[in-house]
Amino acid sequence: MKNKKLTPREKRQRRDNAxxxxxxxxLDPVVYNAALSYLFDRPVPDKGxxxxxxxxxxxxxxxxxxxxxxxxxxxxxxxxxxxxxxSDDQVGIGLNHVMSNNAGDIPHMVxxxxxxxxxxxxxxxxxxxxxxxxxxxxxxxxxSPIGSRSDRLYFVSYMxxxxxxxxxxxxxxxxxxxxxxxxxxxxxxxPWREAQVSALHGIGHEGSRxxxxxxxxAHMDAFTRNVKNDDELKNYAxxxxxxxxx
Numbered sequence: 001m002k003n004k005k006l007t008p009r010e011k012r013q014r015r016d017n018a019x020x021x022x023x024x025x026x027l028d029p030v031v032y033n034a035a036l037s038y039l040f041d042r043p044v045p046d047k048g049x050x051x052x053x054x055x056x057x058x059x060x061x062x063x064x065x066x067x068x069x070x071x072x073x074x075x076x077x078x079x080x081x082x083x084x085x086x087s088d089d090q091v092g093i094g095l096n097h098v099m100s101n102n103a104g105d106i107p108h109m110v111x112x113x114x115x116x117x118x119x120x121x122x123x124x125x126x127x128x129x130x131x132x133x134x135x136x137x138x139x140x141x142x143x144s145p146i147g148s149r150s151d152r153l154y155f156v157s158y159m160x161x162x163x164x165x166x167x168x169x170x171x172x173x174x175x176x177x178x179x180x181x182x183x184x185x186x187x188x189x190x191p192w193r194e195a196q197v198s199a200l201h202g203i204g205h206e207g208s209r210x211x212x213x214x215x216x217x218a219h220m221d222a223f224t225r226n227v228k229n230d231d232e233l234k235n236y237a238x239x240x241x242x243x244x245x246x
Contacts, residue, residue, distance in 0.1 A: 011106045021125060025119075027070040035061060035071045039094035040086045051093050053103045053226040058103075061084040065112035069123050072098065072110070080133030088138055092152025095130075099156060099164045120170075124179040128186040128195075129185050131157070136192025146197055146236055147246070157194050161202025169207045181210050193233065200237050204245030217241065 022029040038061045042052045052058060062073065071160050075082065083091050115125045126219075135157045147158060161167070170176040187199035207216055219243040227234040239245055 002225075011214075012188060020074060020122075022070075022074055025070050025073060027067065027074060028201075031063060031067055032071055032074055035063065036075070038091050039097060040083065042090060042093060044087065044089040044093065051096070051103075053097050062142070065109040065115050066119060068106060068109035069115050069119050070106050071246060072106075073119075073123040073126045076123070076130045078135070079130045079135075086151040088151065091134070091138070092154075092156050095156045096152065097178065099160050101165050102163075106164045107164055117173075117175060121175055124176070124183060127183050127189075131187055131192060131195035131198065132190055135198075136190060136195045139194040140192055143193070156193070157198050158201060160198055162205055167209075169204060169241060174211075177210050178210075180206065181212060184210075184244075185219065188219075193230075196233065197236065200233075200240040203246055204240035204243055206246055207240070208243060 022032045045051060086094070097104060101107050109115070110123055128178045135153070138153060138158055149155075149158075167176060167180055184203055187195045190196065203216070203220070210216060220237060224234055224241075225235045227237065236245070
């Protein structure tokens with residue numbers, strides 16, 4: 001039997017599903033392991049205390065924009081295993097530093113002109129794995145009202161696309177819009193409610209910038225129809241489709 005010729009999309013999906021390692025993308029494993037320690041092997045502050053990255057004397061991690069992009073690619077892809085040694089609080093603190101520019105420029109690294117678009121797209125396509133393999137399973141501890149939890153890990157999951165400046169800085173680039181659309185579609189299809197909520201929150205803020213209003217409406221209508229026994233999630237999805245989320 002003759003093999004069916006793969007479409008460009010199928011070829012891309014096959015590449016994306018292949019194992020992503022430091023070696024496969026040209027990142028020095030020593031740099032990656034040092035970045036993991038820098039971000040996650042940190043003490044959790046006492047109540048009222050500040051996270052480690054607010055220490056003005058904390059030395060910066062030395063890496064180029066391309067290296068930071070590659071670090072995030074490997075991290076997102078392998079978060080389930082590579083972050084397993086760390087507590088939920090440690091993961092939440094480290095990922096907050098990755099997603100937010102409140103105390104550093106990590107989320108802007110991929111937007112640097114020195115980073116090839118292909119590397120940037122590979123990083124974005126890896127992003128859903130962070131929820132599929134790490135955040136979704138860790139946060140699956142029972143239902144809670146959307147946006148009601150205050151723990152660090154939930155904050156990262158819920159607020160990622162609200163505070164993440166990366167897509168905002170690249171929203172006029174068609175490849176970025178297409179990649180983000182795929183990120184949201186993948187997350188909405190996951191079995192983890194918090195992954196779905198995060199995607200809906202992101203769509204509520206960024207949906208109009210994806211430049212595909214008819215496709216977005218159709219996808220959101222289908223998602224809403226398929227939600228069973230969860231009126232809160234259904235109502236949130238309907239609000240997100242209208243851009244009405246906080």
